[in-house]
Amino acid sequence: MEVTTPVLVARGLTRRLGVGAGAREVLHGVDITIEAGEFVALVGPSGSGKSTLLYLLGGLDHPDAGSVEIAGEDLARVDDDTLAKLRNRLIGFVYQFHFLLPEFSALENVLMPLWARGGGRSREDRALGLELLGRVGIAEKAGKLPRELSGGEQQRVAVARSLVNRPKLLLADEPTGNLDSANANAVYELFRELNRDLGQTILVVTHDTDWAARSDRILRLLDGRVVGDERRREERA
């Protein structure tokens, strides 16, 4: 029997959005556990609470009830600045839009999370940044500004940036939602490669059924509740 370590443990996550009479509960006590090395797709219709859940799991938002532990660190019990440090140390983010800083080169954007902890300037760090850009296939464009890159290249830079701090968990919110099918496929292959070669744990929110079908595990969310948890690794194997 395979022994696995949970990277993420979320318990009883509840989140209300809005204020006053307009407030509504969008997550109703969600429990999720993700083991190290898993490649998980979180799917569900629009408004089911996928992005809200992702932001809670990534420590970008605070739950009204429940807890989130990543690699043993409870994100719900720390102050804002500590949470920022934990995000930096434990989590990598890829958004639907690349969100690259336009004034900085591709390599500088990749190194940005290291800057947050006072690093990113050493030769080793720059080598790591270049290596990651190489891994996503655009090492030769390290010195280019985001506006000089195509949409697909920009998203690759964003993926490289999410990996530079060697995160325990990579969270992606519709990472191919803004790309054509060729680029979307390339990004999927990149994620799959990272998961396979580096053992990177990945949780991707997606509408892309093809993407979901090719992941190890599919979590289905409906009306703020997990209604399905389908493991597919063994099947593929």
Place this chain on the structure above:
Amino acid sequence: MREVSLLAWRHLSSRPRQSVLTIAGVALGVAVFVFTVSMMDGLLVFFTQSLIKVSPLLTVLPERLDVNLARDQLRRVSSDEIVSISRPPVPDDRPTIRGATALAERVRSVPGVVGSSVAGAAPVVLSFGTIAEPAILVGLDPGDEATVTELPRCVVQGRWDRLAIRRDGAVVGKDLADRLGAQVGDRLAAVGDAGQVRELEVVGIIATGLGAVDESSAYVNLSVAQGVAGWGGDEGTEIRLRTVAITNLDGLRRRLQAVTGHRVETWEETSQASLKLFRMIGLTTYLLTGFVLVVAGLGIANKLTTIILDKERDIAVLRSFGFSRGAIRGVFLIEGLLLGASGTAVGCLTAAAVIEYFTVFPIRFAAREGAVLAYTELFLAKDPRYYLVISVAALAISAIAALVAVRRAVRVVPVEVLRGTA
């Protein structure tokens, strides 16, 4: 810190035109401030120099302090018995110093005093032909006066030392002489307030630059003034003193009061009203030009607010990577300080260059009759403290402007911005 600084620098350098305009605003405020302060201080320095040149640094006045002192001492000894002490009026009570020559000799030996001169000023009407003008006849010993003031050097026509030769000689203020139409060699008539008449010969015309002197004074031998005023041979209205020190004269002033028993006034006290006026004008100017800086500060706040509004998404992304609120605050504070420091540097350099230019090629004005000061050339004071004070003030205003703007940046909640964008 380096990373935070780099973020700040890239924000600014990616909008060169906006940044340059903001820096220009600060630079303009700084340059205007430094130039104005230099001009106002220059005016004050010019006035002070003109004043010191022709005025005694300390003046012994007729008012006696020893009478009041004795009265106070009596009160202290028998405070229960004495209700009031008063001195009956003396019929020949005159605002003069009796035994002025001996007193002048005595104070000359006080350490710190380098020259003394007895003077007597009396109001007269000077007439030349059909023209009559009110004037102040200042009687003095021409030789002694040369040890106290630089009046002899201010003679522009004729000679000061002719006063010593001609007992009826007069050195007349330039504007007064112009009004009378008198020149060197002309004879004037001086009529005192008791009707005494003396004939005077103009032996010199004096131009000191001070309206009070040039407009209304005529210098004569002390005996002439005494005769016109009806005083005795050893009376004067003041003893004029030159001292080693120019400022901080209060200790010497008190010592001289103790020695003479008379009230002694420093040149700063004598010209208090004019000096206060200059300082008031200076203060008003500083405040007005200070507003230019505040406006420049608003420019910085405006520029930063624009950047922050534009960069809300980037701020949210940086926060999601782990940049703390403190780091975000640091980015925009550095931006504010960079703008402020650049503007201050450019402003200081501009002001220094302009001041230097107008020192080498001064602006000249036409002399105006009746002016308090014959200020015919823009006189700019130079003092490194102007630059220090304005730099500190400009950086403080920039920091405050940045802090005001940065509040919005640190309030950015990543999830709200990122959710909104998505």
